[in-house]
Amino acid sequence: MRHLLIFILLTTSMWGQFTPGKLSRVHADLEGLANCTKCHSAGQQIKASNCLDCHKLLKARIDANLGLHARKEFRDCVQCHIEHHGLDFELVYWKEGEKNFNHDKTGYPLEGGHKKPECRDCHQEKNIVEKAPLIEAKKELNRTFLGLRQECLSCHHDEHRGQMEEDCLSCHNMDAWKPAPGFDHDKTKFKLTGKHQKVDCEKCHKSMTDNRFPGDADFLQFKGTKFATCQSCHEDTHKGRFGNDCQSCHNTSGWQDVNDRNFNHDKTRFPLRGKHGDVKCESCHKPGKRKRGIPFNNCLDCHNDFHERQFADRPSKGECAECHTVDGFTPSTFTNKAHDEVFKLEGAHLAQPCFVCHSSEAKKTTAVSSRSTLKLNRFTIQSKTCQDCHGDPHKGDVDKFLAAEAAGCQFCHSVSSWRDVTFDHSSTRFSLVGKHETIECKACHKPIESDSPSARINLTKLDRLCVSCHTDIHEKQFDMTYEVSGKKVSVTDCRTCHTPHDWQARNFDHDEDSQFKLEGAHERVECTACHKSESIADRSFIRYKPLATECRSCHGGEKTREAFN
Amino acid sequence: MEIATRTKQRDGFKIFLRLLYAVSLIIYTYFLLDGLGYYVTDIIERPRHDGYRALRPAGFYGQGFGVIGTAMMLLMLLYTARKRFRFMQSWGSLSRWLDIHIYLGVMGPLFIILHSTFKLNGLIAISFWAMIIVALSGFLGRYLYLQIPRTSKGRELDLREIYDLEADLTESLGNELGAARYDIEQRLAAFSNRFSQEKSTVGLLYSMVIADLMRPLQVRKIKRYYETELQLSGADLHRAVFLARRKVKLERQVLLLNKIQQLFHYWHVLHKPFALLMYVIMFLHIGVAIWLGYTWIL
Numbered sequence: 047m048r049h050l051l052i053f054i055l056l057t058t059s060m061w062g063q064f065t066p067g068k069l070s071r072v073h074a075d076l077e078g079l080a081n082c083t084k085c086h087s088a089g090q091q092i093k094a095s096n097c098l099d100c101h102k103l104l105k106a107r108i109d110a111n112l113g114l115h116a117r118k119e120f121r122d123c124v125q126c127h128i129e130h131h132g133l134d135f136e137l138v139y140w141k142e143g144e145k146n147f148n149h150d151k152t153g154y155p156l157e158g159g160h161k162k163p164e165c166r167d168c169h170q171e172k173n174i175v176e177k178a179p180l181i182e183a184k185k186e187l188n189r190t191f192l193g194l195r196q197e198c199l200s201c202h203h204d205e206h207r208g209q210m211e212e213d214c215l216s217c218h219n220m221d222a223w224k225p226a227p228g229f230d231h232d233k234t235k236f237k238l239t240g241k242h243q244k245v246d247c248e249k250c251h252k253s254m255t256d257n258r259f260p261g262d263a264d265f266l267q268f269k270g271t272k273f274a275t276c277q278s279c280h281e282d283t284h285k286g287r288f289g290n291d292c293q294s295c296h297n298t299s300g301w302q303d304v305n306d307r308n309f310n311h312d313k314t315r316f317p318l319r320g321k322h323g324d325v326k327c328e329s330c331h332k333p334g335k336r337k338r339g340i341p342f343n344n345c346l347d348c349h350n351d352f353h354e355r356q357f358a359d360r361p362s363k364g365e366c367a368e369c370h371t372v373d374g375f376t377p378s379t380f381t382n383k384a385h386d387e388v389f390k391l392e393g394a395h396l397a398q399p400c401f402v403c404h405s406s407e408a409k410k411t412t413a414v415s416s417r418s419t420l421k422l423n424r425f426t427i428q429s430k431t432c433q434d435c436h437g438d439p440h441k442g443d444v445d446k447f448l449a450a451e452a453a454g455c456q457f458c459h460s461v462s463s464w465r466d467v468t469f470d471h472s473s474t475r476f477s478l479v480g481k482h483e484t485i486e487c488k489a490c491h492k493p494i495e496s497d498s499p500s501a502r503i504n505l506t507k508l509d510r511l512c513v514s515c516h517t518d519i520h521e522k523q524f525d526m527t528y529e530v531s532g533k534k535v536s537v538t539d540c541r542t543c544h545t546p547h548d549w550q551a552r553n554f555d556h557d558e559d560s561q562f563k564l565e566g567a568h569e570r571v572e573c574t575a576c577h578k579s580e581s582i583a584d585r586s587f588i589r590y591k592p593l594a595t596e597c598r599s600c601h602g603g604e605k606t607r608e609a610f611n
Numbered sequence: 612m613e614i615a616t617r618t619k620q621r622d623g624f625k626i627f628l629r630l631l632y633a634v635s636l637i638i639y640t641y642f643l644l645d646g647l648g649y650y651v652t653d654i655i656e657r658p659r660h661d662g663y664r665a666l667r668p669a670g671f672y673g674q675g676f677g678v679i680g681t682a683m684m685l686l687m688l689l690y691t692a693r694k695r696f697r698f699m700q701s702w703g704s705l706s707r708w709l710d711i712h713i714y715l716g717v718m719g720p721l722f723i724i725l726h727s728t729f730k731l732n733g734l735i736a737i738s739f740w741a742m743i744i745v746a747l748s749g750f751l752g753r754y755l756y757l758q759i760p761r762t763s764k765g766r767e768l769d770l771r772e773i774y775d776l777e778a779d780l781t782e783s784l785g786n787e788l789g790a791a792r793y794d795i796e797q798r799l800a801a802f803s804n805r806f807s808q809e810k811s812t813v814g815l816l817y818s819m820v821i822a823d824l825m826r827p828l829q830v831r832k833i834k835r836y837y838e839t840e841l842q843l844s845g846a847d848l849h850r851a852v853f854l855a856r857r858k859v860k861l862e863r864q865v866l867l868l869n870k871i872q873q874l875f876h877y878w879h880v881l882h883k884p885f886a887l888l889m890y891v892i893m894f895l896h897i898g899v900a901i902w903l904g905y906t907w908i909l
Contacts, residue, residue, distance in 0.1 A: 065732070066668070066730075066732050066735070067654075067730070067732045082903070086903040086904070087903075087904065088902055088903065088904065089902070089903070089904040089906075090904045091669075091903060091904040091905060128658040128663075130732075131654065131655055131657070131658060132654075132655055134655070135655055135658075139658060139659065
C-alpha cells in the first residue's frame, strides 16, 4: 500500500492533478505545475502584477491611468477574472451582465446613440486602428475590448470627406448624427435668415457620390458652395427681367413677402398703366398667394366680365380692349363707326345716348362682382328691325304697307325724324289734291283714343266722304239719297259744288244746278239777298234750299222793298 | 447489578454525545442550506454566483469549513495516539475516545465536503475519496467493533470473561423466568444459530445487518411471549427483555467471535492506509495552499 502511495505521488502525470481545475483556453499554455507561480505568488495568492507581466498592453494603460482597469476597484484581477473553471470558462466576468456594464467606468461614458449598439458593434476588428500591438500580444481582435480610441473617426467614417475639421463633437453630439446642435451656420460666411433657417441642408448643399465607404455612397458638399448671389441656388423665375438684385424686392422671410415699395411693376410683362397704377397690390395679388404666375393676358383673368359674355361671339371674343381702356371702364372707346359695322347709326339714332337702345335689365344671374347692383346693359340685339326698339305705334294698322314693300317703317318714316313721313298718299284711294296737299296729316289723321302725341293715330280707318272730316255747314240742305247695299243712305257730296282747292263753290252753276236761273238784275244781286241766314238750335246757316222760286216769295214784302231800295 | 451501573455511567456521556451531534448537525445543516444555492449551481456558473467569494474553497466560509474539517480530521488522530501511546492509556475509557473519534469522523468529512463545494478536481480529490472511504469504513468498523464483547470502557473481553458474562446473564434470566428458563434458552438459541451457516464474509455481514435490523421484531416477539406465557409485567418484564436481548446478542458475539475478530483485523488494513493516503495528500494540499498565500483569516 505504501509503495502504491509513493508511486501515485511521484507519477509525473499526477503532478498535473494538483491543479484545482483546468485553466481556460486562453491560459491553456499556463497549464502545469511548473507554471503555477507565473500567476500565483508564494504567500500572496494572485497578484495583479503577475497577470500584468503577460498583459503588457493592459499594464501600459493602467500605468497611463487609462481605462477600466486603471480604476482602483478593478486593480484586483481575480475579482472578475476567475480561473481553473475549465477550458470553456469565460474569463471576463460581467457582474451586472455584459449589457448592463457601466461603460462610464472605462473613462469613456456612453452617451446618446452610443447607448444603443451592442458591445461588439464597436469593439471589433474594423474599429481598431493600431492592430499590430494587439496581434503581437496574441489578442483576438474581435474578442478584445482594447484597441479602440476615443476619436470619433477611429470608428466612424468621415461623412464629410475631409471638408470639416476632425473634431466631430464641435458640431455633432452623441445623440444622433442629425441635427448637429453645435453647428452654427451664422459663423459661416453665409448667415441663415428667414426661410433659409428652415431649409434642409440638402436643398443648398448638393449630394455628391463617393463610394469610399461601404453603405454610404453620398455626402453633402459643404465646402465651395456658391452663395454670392441668390441665383447661385435659386432659379430666376423672372428670367432676368428684374435684374440680379433679388433682394431689392424679396427677402429671406418668404418668396411672397415682397417689398412692394421697391418693386417696379413696369419691369414685369404687365406694366401697370392707367387705373392699374392706382390699384393696391393685394387686389390682384391675393395675400398668401403666389406673386408670379398670375395670368394677365386677358382682362378677364382678373376682372369679371361686366357684360356677362355678351361679346363672346365677336371676332375678338369679347376682348375688353376693343371698347375699354385701362383709364377707366367708361367712357367706352366704342365709336359710331364701329357701331356702323353692326348697326349703322343715322339720323336721330346718332343723337341718342347708348342706353336708349341698350337698355339695362335686371341681371338674371347672381352677383358676379361688386358692381352687381348695377343692371346689365343689353348690348347684343339679335334683330335689327325698327320695331325691336320702337315697337309699333300703329298697332298693326300699317302692316299691309310693311308687308307690301318690305321696307319696314322706312316705307313712311326715316331715321331722321318720326315726323318726317314720306308717304305717297296717292297710293291710297284718297289722293291729296288742293288744300288737302297743304295741311298736316294729323288734320285728318286724328288720335284714336286720346289727344296724346303718342296716341295711336287713325291712319286707315278714315271715311273718304268730305263730311267725315269737314263739317256740313249747310246743315244737310244738299244731302242726296243713295242706295248702298239695298239701304237708302242720305249724305251730302260736297264735290258737287266745291273742290279741294278752296271753299268757293266752283262746281256750282246757279243757272244749271239750281231751279232758279239768274238773269237780269238777279245776276247783280248779292247771294245773301236771296239766301238768308237762319238758325237751328243756335247754329246759324244760310238757307240755300229749298227756296220758293216765285217772285213774291222774295219781293212781296218789306223785305223785298228794302232789297230794292 | 454491575451491568446496570455501567449503563447508567455511560448515559451521561451518551446524552453529551447526542447533544454534540445534534448541535453540530444543526450548525452544519444551517451552513449547507445557507450555501445550497451556490452548491447546486453548475460549476462553470459558480463564479457568477453571489456566494462565490465567501463559499468557494478559498473563501472565508469555504476555507473556514476546510480548516474546521481538517482540525477534526487531525483530532481524530488522538484516538490512534490514545491506543498506541502507553502514557495516554489512562486518559479515559477507549470507547469514549472512539465515540469522539467517530463524531469527528462523521463531522470532519461533512465539513470537508462543504469546503470542497462538491467540486472534486485534481489530486485533492484522491484525498477526498480516501476520506470518504475511511469514513464509510469507519461505520463498518464501528459495526464490527460492536460485535466484539467489551467492557464498558471498551476493552475486549477475553473468552473466560465472556463465558462468565454469559453465565451471569443465564442466571439472571433464570431468576426472572424461573421454570421456563430452558424453554427460553432454546428459543434464544434459535435466533443465533443460523449465522454459523454463513460462509462468505460479505454474506455474513449482510445477514448480521439484516438480523440487527430485525432485532426489534424479535425482541417484541420475546416480550409478547413473556407477557402471555410467563405472565410478566412492569419492571420484571423490562428486565427480562433486557436480559434476553443481551443474551441473544452475546450468543451471536460468542458464536461469531473468531470470524469478527478476523474481519476486524482486515478492516484495520482498509481503514488505516486510506486514512494515511488522505492525510498525506491533505497535508500536501494544505501546504500548497499556505505556500500560495491562502491562509484564511491568518
